[in-house]
Amino acid sequence: MEIKSLDIFCEIIDNFGDIGVVYRLAKEFKSIYNEEVNIRVFLNRLDEFLSLNKRAKNIGYQKIDGIEYITNEYLAKNICTFSPANVIIEAFGCNVLEGYLEKAKDDSALLINLEYLSGESWIDEVHLMESPIGAKKLKKYFFMPGFKESTGGVIVDKLFLDRKIKVQNNPQIYYKKYLPDLIDKDYFIGTIFSYEKNFLPLLNVLLKNEKNNCLLVLGEKSQESMRVILKEFNFAEVSNGNFDFENIKIKFMPFLEQEEYEELINLVHYNFVRGEDSFVRALLTGKPFMWHIYLQDEMAHMDKIDGFIERYREVLEEMKLETPLNVHTKLLRDYNLRDNNSLELGKEDFEEFFKEFDNVSKLTHVYSEYIELKCNLIDKLNRFILKY
Known part of the structure; x- marks a missing residue:
């Protein structure tokens, strides 16, 4: 089926994850189809989008880089002037305006429920399953992102891969931009972007590694957590948001665009x-990572982290690096074992x-190549639509 127009709906709840995925998805489809396909993104609110893109404005309708960004409020007020796209993506089971959906049942062909990412094995059975909605023309299907070739994969966008190569080939330019x-200088540098977390175990290990360490702390929750822990050390705040103690330098980074x-x-x-x-971006860098998964009731998030660990091990066990693989996966689990x-x-x-850092690096490099080659959500989603 030809994609004539594409509407993407996103309901932002309490973080940047949902809009981050949708923003990336829209940009990548625009890069594929350019002016051939009209792309609209519908948002329940704009606060997070305004942070992700500094050119965005707090208005009901705007067009940025050829993509239309529209609030649900604006859509509701002007519903009589809107014709639904022939392909609709409903991100993460969000609510689509009833007036729009009723029109779509008669005018649109395909509605895709793009679900949350999971490594659990059951998603294979649900991926591409039809979900009846009582419409003669419009059909709805589940699209399940995951870490296996048989799932929907993850967003592997060319824009990110091109950016990755630019940074690798010109590191001095980006050091000058972010870390002048x-x-x-020979610093061992990591980024920290987390939910509330006690970083005392991390700092204690870095103090003993005989390297010059630098931690770049991003996001309000990470920075608030780190500031509490810094009080237990004699970190000197050498300037606003910059701290030094022995062999560790900590920088509180400003909010960055995607x-x-x-x-x-x-x-x-x-x-x-x-x-x-952010987790998928970390995987695609090919660098060692730690994932702080979103907390769920009754520790349901541990099923998801265990699912990812199982998929991760399936790909990497043939490398015969058992010790670093065990170390990395155990730490992933311990890092997330929490009920609040x-x-x-x-x-x-x-x-x-x-x-084991060097060997963990070998694992994460191989895994990034696997994700890029076998689990490209953009390609899978585009092929599904075109074959429909």
Whole structure:
């Protein structure tokens, strides 16, 4: 089926993950089809989008780089003037305006429910399953992102891959842009983007590694957590948001646009990330990572982390690097073993992770290649639509 127009609906709840995925999805489809396909993104609110893109304005309708961004409120007020696209993506089971949906049942061909990312094995059975909606023309299907070739994959966008190559080939340019004080200095650098977390175990290990360490702390929750922990050390705040203690330098980074964040995580040595979109970006860098998964009731998030670990091990066990693989997967699990987001001291121990860092790097590099080649959601989604 030809894609004549594409509407993407996103309901932002309490973080940047949902809009991050949708924003990336819209940009990538625009890069594929250019002016051939009209792309609209419908949002329940704009606060997070305004942060992700500094050119965005707090208005009901706007067009940026050829993509239309429209609020649900604007759509509701002007519903009589809107014709639904022939292809609709409903991100993460969000609510589509009833008036729009009633029109779509008669005028549109395909509605795709793009679900949350999961490594659990059951998603294979649900992926591309039809979901009846009582319409004669419009058909709805589940599209399940995951870490296996038999799932919907993850967003592997060419825009990110091109940016990755630029940073790798021109690191000095990006050091000058983000870390001018570290140019030509031998620092072991990591990014921290997390929910509430006690970073005491991490700092204790870095103090002993005989390297010059730098942690780039991003996001309000990460920075608030780190500031509490810094009080237990004698970190000197040498300037606003910059702290030094022995062999550790900590920088509180300003909020970065999506493209800037991608540049930064490709520049450093390792990345601690949270949520879904940032996690996939970390995987694609090929660098060692730690994933702080979104907390769920009754610790349901541990099923998801265990699912990812199982998929991760399936790909990498043939490399015969058992010790680093065990170290990395154990730390992933311990890092996420919690029933609430707090500064309570966790079970994680980073010592073996950093001892095995070079071998963990080999694992994450191979895994990034696997994700890029076998789990490209954009390609899978586009092929599904075209074959429909």
